[in-house]
Amino acid sequence: MTPIIITETKPSVALEPRITDHKLKHNEQSLPQKGDDDTALLLSARKVGFECFDKLGLPTLHDEDWRFTNVTPIAKMTLAPVLKPAHHGITEKALNHFPFAALAGSKLVFVNGHFAPELSSIAELPAGAKVMNLAAALATETALVERHLYRHVHMEDNAFTALNTAFFQDGAFIYVPANQAVADPIHLLFVTSFQADGTTAHPRNLIVAEDNSQITVIESYVSLCDTAYFTNSVTTLIAGDNAVVEHLKFQDESQQAFHIATVAVHLGRASNTVTHSIALGAKLSRTNIYATLAGEGLECTLNGLYLTRGEQLADHFMVVEHAQPHCASHEYFNGILADKSKGVFHGRILVRPGAQKTDAKQTNKNLLLSDDATANTKPQLEIYADDVKCTHGATIGQLNDESIFYLRARGIPREKARRMLIHAFAGEIIDRIRCAAVRQELDRLVWDRLEQNQQIAMNP
Amino acid sequence: MTQPILAIQNLSAAVEGRQILKGINLTIYPGEMHAIMGPNGSGKSTLAAILAGREGYTITGGEVIYCGQDLLALDPEERACEGVFLAFQYPVEIPGVNSTYFLKAAYNEIRKHRGLPELDAMEFLSFVKEKVKLLHLPEDLLKRPVNYGFSGGEKKRNEIFQMAVLEPKFAILDETDSGLDIDALKIVAHGVTALKRPDNAQLVITHYQRLLNFIVPDFVHVLYDGCIVKSGGKELALELEATGYDGMLNHAAAVPA
Numbered sequence: 128m129t130p131i132i133i134t135e136t137k138p139s140v141a142l143e144p145r146i147t148d149h150k151l152k153h154n155e156q157s158l159p160q161k162g163d164d165d166t167a168l169l170l171s172a173r174k175v176g177f178e179c180f181d182k183l184g185l186p187t188l189h190d191e192d193w194r195f196t197n198v199t200p201i202a203k204m205t206l207a208p209v210l211k212p213a214h215h216g217i218t219e220k221a222l223n224h225f226p227f228a229a230l231a232g233s234k235l236v237f238v239n240g241h242f243a244p245e246l247s248s249i250a251e252l253p254a255g256a257k258v259m260n261l262a263a264a265l266a267t268e269t270a271l272v273e274r275h276l277y278r279h280v281h282m283e284d285n286a287f288t289a290l291n292t293a294f295f296q297d298g299a300f301i302y303v304p305a306n307q308a309v310a311d312p313i314h315l316l317f318v319t320s321f322q323a324d325g326t327t328a329h330p331r332n333l334i335v336a337e338d339n340s341q342i343t344v345i346e347s348y349v350s351l352c353d354t355a356y357f358t359n360s361v362t363t364l365i366a367g368d369n370a371v372v373e374h375l376k377f378q379d380e381s382q383q384a385f386h387i388a389t390v391a392v393h394l395g396r397a398s399n400t401v402t403h404s405i406a407l408g409a410k411l412s413r414t415n416i417y418a419t420l421a422g423e424g425l426e427c428t429l430n431g432l433y434l435t436r437g438e439q440l441a442d443h444f445m446v447v448e449h450a451q452p453h454c455a456s457h458e459y460f461n462g463i464l465a466d467k468s469k470g471v472f473h474g475r476i477l478v479r480p481g482a483q484k485t486d487a488k489q490t491n492k493n494l495l496l497s498d499d500a501t502a503n504t505k506p507q508l509e510i511y512a513d514d515v516k517c518t519h520g521a522t523i524g525q526l527n528d529e530s531i532f533y534l535r536a537r538g539i540p541r542e543k544a545r546r547m548l549i550h551a552f553a554g555e556i557i558d559r560i561r562c563a564a565v566r567q568e569l570d571r572l573v574w575d576r577l578e579q580n581q582q583i584a585m586n587p
Numbered sequence: 588m589t590q591p592i593l594a595i596q597n598l599s600a601a602v603e604g605r606q607i608l609k610g611i612n613l614t615i616y617p618g619e620m621h622a623i624m625g626p627n628g629s630g631k632s633t634l635a636a637i638l639a640g641r642e643g644y645t646i647t648g649g650e651v652i653y654c655g656q657d658l659l660a661l662d663p664e665e666r667a668c669e670g671v672f673l674a675f676q677y678p679v680e681i682p683g684v685n686s687t688y689f690l691k692a693a694y695n696e697i698r699k700h701r702g703l704p705e706l707d708a709m710e711f712l713s714f715v716k717e718k719v720k721l722l723h724l725p726e727d728l729l730k731r732p733v734n735y736g737f738s739g740g741e742k743k744r745n746e747i748f749q750m751a752v753l754e755p756k757f758a759i760l761d762e763t764d765s766g767l768d769i770d771a772l773k774i775v776a777h778g779v780t781a782l783k784r785p786d787n788a789q790l791v792i793t794h795y796q797r798l799l800n801f802i803v804p805d806f807v808h809v810l811y812d813g814c815i816v817k818s819g820g821k822e823l824a825l826e827l828e829a830t831g832y833d834g835m836l837n838h839a840a841a842v843p844a
Contacts (some may be wrong), residue, residue, distance in 0.1 A: 248659035528642075533679040533733075536639050537749065538667035538700070547692070551683025551732075558683075 144585055164317070169265065172277050175251055177181035183286040195471040195503040196442045201385050202393040204357055207296045207356025212241035215320045217351065219246055222318065225349050226377065226572055233258045235299050238318050240328030250311060258313055261331055264300035269565040272300060275365055276333050279391040281417055282494025287387045290414075291361040295331035298360070301344060302334075303365065308341035312562050314374075316349045319380070332348040334374070338344040338367035338395065342564050347377040348386060349577040350408070355383040359404050364402070368422060373561050374402040377569075380409040382437065389415040396422025396451075401553040403560060403571060406441040407576060413442040413471075420447070420454040420482075431460040432556040433528035434494040434573065435468035436580055447480040447489075449515075461556045463549060464500035465580055478515050485515040493523040494552050524564075549577055588653055591616050592757050592788040593638075597649035599813075600637055607633045609813035610649065615757070618785040622799060622824065625715045625810035626832045631792045632676060634810070635761040638790075640666050652758065664821035667693070668700035670787075674746035674763050681733040686745075689733050690715060690752055697753060718751045722778050740771035746776040758782070758788045764798035776801030780801030796828040812837055 185202045188192035201497060211471045217238055235258065236246035242260035249258050257268065264272050282289045299315045316421035317330055336342045348358055358380060366372045380386045386409040394400055404414045418427055433441035462470035472491040506519035526548050534544035553573045560566035593615040600608040607630045613619055619785065625631050636645050638651065640663030651658040658666065681689070695705040706714065712729075719726055721743045734742050743763050750758055760779065764772055780802050783789060791804060799807070799821065807823040808815045809832075817835065827835055 303814070431725065527679075529679050530681050532641055532663060534689070534693075535663040535679065536641075536667055536673050536675075537753065538664050538696040539689075539692055540664050540696070541662070543692070543696075544664075547684055547689070548681070551681065554683045 140442065147549045148432045168273055169209050170566045176282060176289045179282050179289035180286050180293060183289060185286050192444060192473065196440060200411065203372045204329045207325055208327050208329060209239050209241070210296065214238045214243055217246065217320060219320065220317065221351065222246060225313050225316065225347065226568055227255065227345055227347060227565065230312055232313055233316045234316060235260060236316045236318065237330060238298060239321060240296050240330055252309060253307040256307055256309055257300065258304040259300050261298040261300045262296070262331060265479060268300065271302065272333060275335055275363060279363055279393045279417065279419060279545065280361055280389060285389060285415060287359050288361050288389045291329040291331060291359050298331035300333050301342070303336045303340040303342050305337040306339045312345050312565060313341040315344065315346045318350040318351060319356055319358065319359070322352065322356050324355040327357040327359060332359070332362040334362065336366050336370040336372050339369045340367065341371040345375045345377065345565060348450065349379050350381040350384060353381045353383055356381070357385045360388045362390045364390065366398040366400050368393045368397060370395060370398045372400045375405065375560065375565060376403065377405045378409060378412055382408065382410060386412040392411040392416065392418040394418065394420050394422060394427055396425060398422065398425045401428040401430060401559065401561065401579040404443060406433040409439065411440045413444065416445045417494045418447045418456065420449050420451060420456060423451045424453040427456045428559065429458045430556055430559045432553055433462045433470055434576060435470060436460045436465040437468060439468040444473045444474045446477060447487065449485045449487060451480045452481065452485070453484045454482065455486040459556060459559065461552055462493040462502060463496065463553060464493060464502060465496040467499040469501040474503040474519065475509065476517055478510040478512050478517065480511040482512045483514040483519065485512060487517045489519040491521045494549065495523060495525055528541050546577055550574055594652040594653060598651060599648035600633060601645045601647050602633065602643060606647065607813055609700045611815055613786045613808065613815065615790065617788055620783060620789045620791065620804045621806045621808065622804035623808050623810050624824065624827060629810045630813045631810055632761055635673060635759045638759055639663060639671065649726065668697050672750050672753055672755030672758040674750060674758065676761040676765070678734045678742040678746055682793065684733050686731055686733050687712065687715065687729045690749060694752060708807055715752055718748060721724040721751055721781060722748045723774050724748055732749055739766045740768065743767055743775060744771065747775055751782055756787050759792065761792045762794060764793055764795060767780065772798065773801055792810045797826050799824045809835065
């Protein structure tokens with residue numbers, strides 16, 4: 128395969144200085160209270176982002192971390208960022224059929240990467256908590272935002288994160304002060320309605336949960352069109368000491384779309400975090416999760432489910448860094464792959480020197496529903512401490528004939544038995560979602576998807 | 588004369604080209620409990636599997652008539668809906684499938700087949716809670732995944748519990764006694780005996796005579812090398828205990844059944 132070189136993407140990204148200028152002017156006009164120093168930091172971060180991207184270029188199959196996922200189709204796109212809000216007259220009604228629409232709690236809606244205040248609503252929040260769009264927060268909460276926004280995201284070794292840093296327009300900013308809890312889940316809804324192929328959105332989210340706080344955030348990426356657009360999101364999640372955080376990324380993009388997301392999680396002492404990734408849509412999706420276990424005695428769970436059909440590819444790439452002793456990390460990823468689709472799992476566990484009593488567990492299970500489906504799974508353990516427990520396990524297989532017979536022998540028809548078992552396999556992941564309303568909705572949704580998928584019934 | 592529940596006529600079957608059953612004849616009438624005993628490899632479990640409809644067996648001769656219809660032509664789920672039940676020798680663990688959900692799905696499939704209205708979740712729950720007591724099973728078992736993490740004894744009792752819920756016309760118990768301690772064995776035996784009715788029948792397959800101390804079959808058959816070599820009343824089990832399979836089979840070999 129021909130390596131993708133940076134010049135292939137340069138025609139569009141060469142516009143960078145002008146785009147950056149434009150963005151800054153836009154901010155200056157709409158948010159006049161913004162200070163000069165802040166715009167300088169934003170500008171310099173964009174420049175650094177672009178320089179990183181320029182240096183790295185898009186990854187190829189020769190990059191070890193991208194061995195199984197070919198991003199050539201993305202490299203061939205124009206990657207034209209959408210610089211102005213283009214809401215295409217989307218009404219609240221049009222959004223009601225998307226999952227989690229009925230959730231209580233705050234909702235921020237972004238259409239084609241831009242905040243849509245008329246579609247958003249902020250519920251009552253505890254004192255000092257903030258739920259707003261990032262562009263506004265850059266102006267009003269500048270110090271807070273800039274303290275966290277550019278850290279932990281691996282811009283130097285992830286071209287897509289670098290690209291996002293150079294071009295992002297907006298996203299969500301969520302802040303929970305110490306000792307406060309936001310009871311209802313906060314829903315971030317990213318809707319795409321691009322009419323042209325190659326249009327790109329770079330959502331950028333920052334979630335900060337201070338010490339002893341509690342929060343649940345749902346990020347969902349959905350579409351009202353079937354064009355070959357590109358979503359390139361970056362989310363930074365900071366959990367302070369003793370914070371309790373549940374985060375769920377739900378990806379149900381158009382079947383033609385490309386979705387690359389980075390979730391960077393930085394966790395404090397004795398915190399308890401679970402981050403879920405549910406991948407149902409997109410032609411090609413890749414979710415990078417970087418978890419830094421930066422305090423002692425914390426617990427972190429990464430939990431994911433991917434359902435693919437047709438020629439879809441769903442890739443999950445994870446780096447769990449145990450930097451401190453007495454931490455537990457658990458990764459559970461299940462894939463259900465039909466037709467000619469492909470699932471990729473890449474899980475690296477890095478145990479730093481001194482991170483004694485680490486308990487790291489990683490499981491990736493793949494259910495192949497067709498002879499043409501593929502699963503690639505690659506565990507990677509790097510351990511520099513000598514008193515740790517690290518386990519990993521991966522399975523790739525088909526439905527168990529014994530289980531099917533057992534169900535049939537009780538009167539359940541073969542097709543229903545197969546669906547029950549597939550649903551159960553998905554249920555292992557869904558059951559870990561703590562927020563009951565979200566769990567129930569996802570359970571129904573996944574069941575509906577499985578019902579729609581003829582493949583399940585047709586295969587022996 | 589009453590129609591038999593099960594009539595096996597000259598049944599022969601092979602697995603991967605190897606002949607396992609070599610002409611079995613067995614007729615079971617309503618209200619009867621039959622026991623099939625035999626050493627390892629005699630074909631006991633093959634017979635149970637074929638009656639329940641497990642794939643992978645080739646029928647090389649004979650037929651099985653169940654309540655007047657050709658049993659072997661039916662899919663496993665059709666057999667279950669018609670009232671055939673197999674208590675598995677090795678019940679399968681199914682993580683992720685809730686026991687109550689599974690059992691309700693099975694129960695309602697059978698009711699649907701019989702033209703009866705399905706039970707809703709609440710109705711079903713109060714119905715199964717009664718049945719759970721019969722097998723001395725903890726109620727929380729209903730909330731757990733099917734057989735998942737159950738002890739050996741719990742799995743076997745769960746099979747009989749399912750039998751109590753599904754109320755089959757013809758139940759096959761494939762070595763339900765093996766691996767049970769004496770207390771669990773008594774519970775299972777009590778459950779099986781309690782489910783015996785004038786209009787149903789049971790076929791108990793066992794390696795050991797021990798189970799028959801607690802449940803009293805009407806007929807005992809000895810299966811050896813794919814054939815029933817001896818049939819008799821419950822006293823045959825005692826005779827078998829006294830002589831062992833070898834003693835009896837040496838005798839039987841001289842007088843083929």
